[in-house]
Amino acid sequence: xxxxTAITMLxxxxxxxxxxxxxxxxxxxxMEKVKGGGSPYGAGTYASDGTRQVSExxxxxxxxxxxxxxxxxxxxxxxx
Numbered sequence: 760x761x762x763x764t765a766i767t768m769l770x771x772x773x774x775x776x777x778x779x780x781x782x783x784x785x786x787x788x789x790m791e792k793v794k795g796g797g798s799p800y801g802a803g804t805y806a807s808d809g810t811r812q813v814s815e816x817x818x819x820x821x822x823x824x825x826x827x828x829x830x831x832x833x834x835x836x837x838x839x
């Protein structure tokens with residue numbers, strides 16, 4: 760798990776951190792299955808002894824965050 764304190768320090772140094780916010784809310788709040796992670800700060804999962812596999816919802820959230828990051832990156836590149 761990343762530290763929110765580290766994020767603020769890195770942002771101060773110029774790193775751009777792209778949050779997903781609640782743009783994935785249609786799956787973030789589903790309670791039918793156990794879900795290992797993910798928050799408005801980004802995708803995540805629980806890492807244990809290796810027996811737990813990443814769920815489909817966790818993968819979808821990671822791909823969703825990837826699309827948001829790629830969109831922001833393209834906009835920054837086009838503006839430069």
